[in-house]
Amino acid sequence: MDRFTTPNRRAFMAGAGASALVASSLPARAQNFPTRPIMLVVPFAAGGSTDIVARLVGAKMAESLGQQVVIENRAGAGGNVGSTAVARAAPDGYTILMGTISTHALNPAILKVVTFDPIKDFTPISLLAVVPNVMVVHPSFPAKTVQEVIKVLKDNPGKYSYASSGVGTPLHLSGELFKSLGGVSMNHVPYRGAGPALNDVVAGAVPIMFDNLPSSAQFIRSGQLRAIGVTTKERVPSFPEIPTIAEGGLAGYETYTWNALFGPANMPRAVVERLNAEANKALTDPNVKQRLNDVSAVIVGSTPEALGEHVKVEFAKWGPIAKASGAALE
Known part of the structure; x- marks a missing residue:
């Protein structure tokens, strides 16, 4: 005999119908995205490199999206405060993160209390630049x-x-x-x-x-x-007169950072693709390119999949280095 009672069957069917309705409405919502301002969280104080890249790219994205991209600086715990806020936000594309090597490769290795998984809790959008x-x-x-x-x-x-x-x-x-x-x-x-x-x-x-x-x-x-x-292996084009630290006498010295856009996990694919397209388009703008080139930021503009793989590689590379440093974040 069927183990579902009539009320349970009805509840099950109603739930399934509601889920199907929600799923079928996602593409339509994504096609209309965005219908209101987007919050781009910078998990550091204003004035730093991450903030500069966010404001440059965000302003240009806003022109194409037809909605404001509002920069919100949420500093604290080496970028962990702002990153955690985005990881816990609704995955609708209206709250996104300007992530870095800190938020997605270093912090998870040195946090005393890990508040997010850098791979599972975010949707990769685009690797913007290596700095x-x-x-x-x-x-x-x-x-x-x-x-x-x-x-x-x-x-x-x-x-x-x-x-x-x-x-x-x-x-x-x-x-x-x-x-x-x-x-x-x-x-x-x-x-x-x-x-x-x-x-x-x-x-x-x-x-x-x-x-x-x-x-x-x-x-x-x-x-x-x-x-x-x-700190890079080679001199940078905008300051060719500045030697690398390695050639100055510390062989093997190399550090860098990068900036990338992420959203919360499970964002609709169409929304991810829209944000990816507009972010990568912003990087082709002559003014944005010039501003980033002036400071020797290497412009990338990747697919979401490429950014996902990049995070995995960086986490594997820098995690042990971060732990060996003895650094610890509350």
Whole structure:
């Protein structure tokens, strides 16, 4: 005999019908997407590299989408606060994240309490750009080269500090890698984002910083900061005169960051495709390209699938490095 009673059967059929109705309405909703402003969460303070890329790309996307792309800075815990908020948001495309190597490769390895899975809890949209980092010092700091910095630090152990965008971020780990390879001592001063950290370095409150090149570029050009070396394997086109830290004497030194768009898990495919198309289109805009090229950000513009694979590779690569650093986030 059938084990469903009549009320249960009716409830089951009603539920199935409702699910089918919801499923059938998703493509129609996606075709009309968006019908209201989109919130793009930047999980760091305003003024840093991630914020710069978000505002450039977001403004251009808004033109094509016909709706505002509102930037919301939700700083805290090395990007974890804003990332967690997006992971828990409705998967309708109206709340998206400007993710980075911190949010999707480093933080999951050093968080004391893991609040999201970087792979399962997000829908990849597009890898926008790969960004070099740079070691900068205040002009009053008595060194102009990597070797001179190492000598000053060795001669004055514990005297000098370096700023970063937060514990466990690529900028923090850039400093820790420099300390390890150079055999030097520096005090780490974490901030709630690259913007506030950079402001204090420009003001001379902290003498050293490892920063994303896009946010430091204007200060390097104006002479308000002195560039010691870029952190990538090769020199960057916009500052060909700046040597790499590796060629300055620390063989094997390499760090970088990247910016990518993510949404909550289980977003409708049509919405993902629309956001992907508009984000990649924004990267072809002459003004956006020029602004990013000026700071040597390598423009990518990927498929959602390519970004998904990129996150898996980066997590496998940087997770062990992050854990070995001893960094820990609450």
